[in-house]
Amino acid sequence: MIRAIVAAKSSIVCEGLRGVLAGTAVQVLGATTSPPEAAELARTLSPDVAFLGLHMAELQRFATVQAIRRASPATAVIVVSLEGDAESLLEALGQGASCYLCCDISAQSLVLAAEAAVQGFVLANRTALRGSLAGRTPSA
Numbered sequence: 001m002i003r004a005i006v007a008a009k010s011s012i013v014c015e016g017l018r019g020v021l022a023g024t025a026v027q028v029l030g031a032t033t034s035p036p037e038a039a040e041l042a043r044t045l046s047p048d049v050a051f052l053g054l055h056m057a058e059l060q061r062f063a064t065v066q067a068i069r070r071a072s073p074a075t076a077v078i079v080v081s082l083e084g085d086a087e088s089l090l091e092a093l094g095q096g097a098s099c100y101l102c103c104d105i106s107a108q109s110l111v112l113a114a115e116a117a118v119q120g121f122v123l124a125n126r127t128a129l130r131g132s133l134a135g136r137t138p139s140a
């Protein structure tokens with residue numbers, strides 16, 4: 001069982017993620033809409049992963065990602081976004097997130113991402129990458 005916390009700017013997103021993960025191999029230990037509380041949950045619960053809504057992650061240039069990683073260095077942070085954009089994806093990964101996922105994925109994919117993050121993999125799903133790479137051309 002993968003132990004997780006959920007943090008997002010709105011309670012509906014927290015409850016949605018909690019609901020999607022219910023009955024899977026991911027046990028949600030706690031959820032919050034407060035960045036400081038997200039770091040505190042990580043410190044006190046030492047989850048394997050933290051699912052973090054993009055809008056909370058982006059507060060103060062991804063300070064919440066950094067705060068969770070400082071509070072619980074072994075916790076992998078998975079940023080969940082409505083859409084992929086290069087700046088957010090690169091910033092999230094650069095600040096210590098393990099995964100950057102768009103919301104168009106299944107519960108099974110969330111679980112697979114959590115499993116990958118726990119094993120040390122860094123990943124982004126196809127929609128996030130497509131959004132990030134849109135309009136870019138390969139260098140010659």
